[in-house]
Structures are given as C-alpha cells and as structure tokens.
Amino acid sequence: MKKYTYIFLLSLFFPLVLRAQNPQGTIPSLPNKKGSTSTTTAPAPNKKANTPIVLPQEEAGGDDPEGEIITKIKASPKSGLLKSSQSIGYKVELQSTYKVKQDGKLTVMVTTDMGEKVTEKLYNVKLGKEGSRTINVDLPRQQPGFYQVKFMLNLSFYDDTLKRIYGVDPDKVIDPLNKPGDFDTFWENSKTILAKVEPQYKVTRQADLSTKEKDVYLVEMHSWGNAVIRGWMTIPVKRTKKMPVKYRLPGYVITMKPTMDDDEFIVFNINVRGNGNSKDALKFNGEYNLYHINSRDDYIYRAVYMDCVRGLDFLAAYSDYFGIDENRLAVVGGSQGGALAIALAGIDTRVKLVTAELPLYCNLRTALKVSAALYPGKKSPVWMLGEYVRKTPSFNEKRLFALWDYFDPINFAPNVKCPVLLAVSLLDELCPPRASFTMYNQLGSKKKETWVSPNLTHEVDDSYYIFQYYWIKEGFVLP
Structure with missing residues (x-):
C-alpha cells in the first residue's frame, strides 16, 4: 500500500478551507516530512486579488513512485505443523518493482492464537532499484498450541502486513468437554x-x-x-x-x-x-x-x-x-x-x-x-x-x-x-x-x-x- 496518497490534491484546496475557518490568514502548524512543525502566514483576503496559496511541493510529499513489493513467505516445515522439539523457520523473499531505492524495517511478531505476545524480531531492509532481498527468520521452540506470525513491512514508499499460523503438536492440544449430563x-x-x-x-x-x-x-x-x-x-x-x-x-x-x-x-x-x-x-x-x-x-x-x-x-x-x-x-x-x-x-x-x-x-x-x-x-x-x-x-x-x-x-x-x-x-x-x-x-x-x-x-x-x-x-x- 503506497504512502502520501492524495496529498498533492489536498495542497490545492486545503488553504481555501483554512481561510474560511481562519479569516486572519494564519495556517496552523503542519508536520513536515521529518515530523517537525512550521507555521506559514498567508496574506489576509484581498477583494481585488484572490491568489490561492499552494503548499511547497516538498511539504506536500510529491508524487509517489510507481511500483510494488512482491512478498513470498515460505515456512519450514512447509505444512506449518511441527513437534515441540522442533523450531519453525520462514524464508521471506522480497522483490521490488520500484525504480527507486527503499529503506525500512521488517518486524516479525509472534502471538498465541489468543492474542498473547510471545516474541518479536526486527530486521533492517534495504532494497535497490528493482532490487530483491531474502530474509531468513528463525523462531524459538514453543509449547503445544497454535501461533500467529505477523510480518510487518515498513519501507520508504510501501507498507504491508502478512500473516501466517503454525501449530505445535496439534494432537496434544486438548480442551475439556462441556457435555451436558443428559x-x-x-x-x-x-x-x-x-x-x-x-x-x-x-x-x-x-x-x-x-x-x-x-x-x-x-x-x-x-x-x-x-x-x-x-x-x-x-x-x-x-x-x-x-x-x-x-x-x-x-x-x-x-x-x-x-x-x-x-x-x-x-x-x-x-x-x-x-x-x-x-x-x-x-x-x-x-x-x-x-x-x-x-x-x-x-x-x-x-x-x-x-x-x-x-x-x-x-x-x-x-x-x-x-x-x-x-x-x-x-x-x-x-x-x-x-x-x-x-x-x-x-x-x-x-x-x-x-x-x-x-x-x-x-x-x-x-x-x-x-x-x-x-x-x-x-x-x-x-x-x-x-x-x-x-x-x-x-x-x-x-x-x-x-x-x-x-x-x-x-x-x-x-x-x-x-x-x-x-x-x-x-x-x-x-x-x-x-x-x-x-x-x-x-x-x-x-x-x-x-x-x-x-x-x-x-x-x-x-x-x-x-x-x-x-x-x-x-x-x-x-x-
């Protein structure tokens, strides 16, 4: 999913909305790319000249580069089921179609299927123009049960989250019966x-x-x-x-x-x-x-x-x-x-x-x-x-x-x-x-x-x- 969508269009009409709400012509502080804030003073409305104010292109974010990140996740063992004596691994293959470089993080978070956090790992990701990267993720052994793994990818121009489930000794996962007497x-x-x-x-x-x-x-x-x-x-x-x-x-x-x-x-x-x-x-x-x-x-x-x-x-x-x-x-x-x-x-x-x-x-x-x-x-x-x-x-x-x-x-x-x-x-x-x-x-x-x-x-x-x-x-x- 791409970032900064619609920001350029927003820059065209946002000042006009602000003028209606703020006749003194002061535009409230807005975050810039690095997260700091700035205040821009616009001229008061002029009956003779009504020149629209356009935010600088740098602050608007510019056009997003076109492309996508193709992600493939392969589990080992392939079935996603294993013994408690085994550990599971994932091979995360990233392929970029963008014609620009991208930096960011891959966060791998494991929780139980009841939502309790088990572990989290962080990997630095650098992708060149139309570049690729393979990340091997090894997770620690767990007790019998089912676990969700979230692969959260956050790059310069792309964010995505993929999920997988794996089971440990599923034949040992027992819940008590609540069978009525009659x-x-x-x-x-x-x-x-x-x-x-x-x-x-x-x-x-x-x-x-x-x-x-x-x-x-x-x-x-x-x-x-x-x-x-x-x-x-x-x-x-x-x-x-x-x-x-x-x-x-x-x-x-x-x-x-x-x-x-x-x-x-x-x-x-x-x-x-x-x-x-x-x-x-x-x-x-x-x-x-x-x-x-x-x-x-x-x-x-x-x-x-x-x-x-x-x-x-x-x-x-x-x-x-x-x-x-x-x-x-x-x-x-x-x-x-x-x-x-x-x-x-x-x-x-x-x-x-x-x-x-x-x-x-x-x-x-x-x-x-x-x-x-x-x-x-x-x-x-x-x-x-x-x-x-x-x-x-x-x-x-x-x-x-x-x-x-x-x-x-x-x-x-x-x-x-x-x-x-x-x-x-x-x-x-x-x-x-x-x-x-x-x-x-x-x-x-x-x-x-x-x-x-x-x-x-x-x-x-x-x-x-x-x-x-x-x-x-x-x-x-x-x-």
Whole structure:
C-alpha cells in the first residue's frame, strides 16, 4: 500500500478551507516530512486579488513512485505443523518493482492464537532499484498450541502486513468437554420424536436434468415438525447392482444442487430447512443461526440435525430399489456441512465414513476467543452468536453455552466411531484451526486423518479433493 496518497490534491484546496475557518490568514502548524512543525502566514483576503496559496511541493510529499513489493513467505516445515522439539523457520523473499531505492524495517511478531505476545524480531531492509532481498527468520521452540506470525513491512514508499499460523503438536492440544449430563438422552429422544413423523417420501425423476450418463431425482420428505424438506439424488445410468453413496450436507444457507461429475457413487445432496429448495420449510427473519436461540428444544439446529437423520432414513428406505449399499455410506460436508457431518455421525451409526472440511462451530468457547483475538470484527456465523450476546443484555454468554453445548460438534465427537478425514486451513478466519483440532482430538474413531492447507483461509487447496476421492475409495475398498 503506497504512502502520501492524495496529498498533492489536498495542497490545492486545503488553504481555501483554512481561510474560511481562519479569516486572519494564519495556517496552523503542519508536520513536515521529518515530523517537525512550521507555521506559514498567508496574506489576509484581498477583494481585488484572490491568489490561492499552494503548499511547497516538498511539504506536500510529491508524487509517489510507481511500483510494488512482491512478498513470498515460505515456512519450514512447509505444512506449518511441527513437534515441540522442533523450531519453525520462514524464508521471506522480497522483490521490488520500484525504480527507486527503499529503506525500512521488517518486524516479525509472534502471538498465541489468543492474542498473547510471545516474541518479536526486527530486521533492517534495504532494497535497490528493482532490487530483491531474502530474509531468513528463525523462531524459538514453543509449547503445544497454535501461533500467529505477523510480518510487518515498513519501507520508504510501501507498507504491508502478512500473516501466517503454525501449530505445535496439534494432537496434544486438548480442551475439556462441556457435555451436558443428559446430552445423549436429549438426542435419543429427538430421534424418537422424528420417528413418529411419517416421511411420506416422494421421488421424481427429472427428465430435464437427467443425461445419458446420469439419472437425476427430486426427493421430498416430511421431517421434524412435519416440515417438508427436499434434496437431489444423482445415480449413474451404468451401475453395479449395489453402489456406495455420498450423502452431502450443506454449508451455511447454501443451496445444494445435483452432482453430475461422480461416476462411481450414488450422490444424495440434501437441502435442510431454510436452504435451497427447502427454503419454504422455515419462515424466519434475521440470522439463520439465531432462530429460536432462546429455546434448546426449539432451536434451529435441533431441527436441522434431525433433517440430516431423515435423509439417512430415506437412503435406507430406498436402498433396495436404487441399489444403495448402506454399508458404504459416506457423509461429506464443508463449513456448516462439516459440522453437520460430525454431529450426524455422533447421532447415527448408519454413517460409515465422514469427510469434513473446515467444520463450522466446533468448540464454540474456543472459537469465540480465537476469533475475537485474531480476527476482531470478522463477520461469520460464529461471530453472529457472539454479537448476539454482546447486544442482548438478557442473553449472556452463560445462556449461550447452556444451549450450544447440546449442539457443539466437539460434544458429538466421542460418539463418532467411523473413519474421519478432517481438512483444516491454518488461516481460516471462520473455523480457527485450534477449534477444529480440539474437536478432532476428541473423536472416538480408530482411523482418522487430517489434511492441512497452510496458506489458505476458509477454503482448501484443489489437491485435497483428489486425496479425498481416493481416501473414500480406500475406506470402502473400491477398485
């Protein structure tokens, strides 16, 4: 980002504004380039001659030179994850496109993901015309946890701040569970209530969406509270007698559409109430995750989790008709869908395998603290819950956790026994890596694995999806 922007234009009209405010013609002291101050006396207004006063070009700063600083930061180890016996290093590569020399500083500051300062290092930087510089940054060893590194570059004509996150022994980062004593009973009772709702399944082939390779079906069913929810099922025309299934769950208020690019799986994409073609199943104003937040029994996510269970009911009911192999049923989701996948696997043993990318809401107590420390003001579904507490005197943090402890994926994790693949991005502002890993470390699965994207925010790198594809195939022993 360049310095002194707009100063030259300011010099043209600033004196006229000052005259209107100060008819004696004295311009107040202004800082010059070196930080000292000076006072300039302008002539009093003259009716015959109204000559504008222009600040000297030196004081106005002149035109900024054109260019940019291209910064590349490479971590060692590359993944950004290491043992407490190791130290992390960064190679900071600077490349200037400016045709002038620049001097300045690179400040490297390390804090915990709760915002507590750990260490700081300062490096002198000199860049020639279109010059380059490499700075090797070695940081001291740390205890298990997650750490933010700020690289603050301050040069003659350029300022910028880049951030990285690294984790030390993430498998040893444990937060205590706050699982209510009647947690399991609450969800067993919820399933019992759902079972009393007649599903009234309706499955309709969509000729306009189907192709020579895929049959597409609109699926409709009655769910929690007798609300009608919908989804899309895609089945390869050429298929074996029994095929594995991917059951895909939606992100936060995301519309799920038919999946047309998977030839080895039956794919069922559900739109829970309020999403996509199930939007009419929920009438609400305001934020989705605040709907009935004052009531555990009526809260939106009780209904949403039961919508996901009802989707499993559908797959079981039509397993013979469509050749669905219930023993090879993978639940797949990202963001909110990742949280739903973990919760569903903890509620229902019919889930045989889970892949969860960047699961939202995990370990809400920790997620709120990390988000407030590292990403203040960053709006997200987690932020919305915290903001509601801040703006609602009658609904304090204690009340929020008393409700949310029934819905937090971390409390479902010990009940999850199937294989789980978790994808985490270290710079994720919506789902902090500490929150995801503390949930992961509570999983009851014997087989579990993580994929880490070290330099991305709320997304995973493309190669993850190739890995995920073969991970599912391996889990189901597919050719």
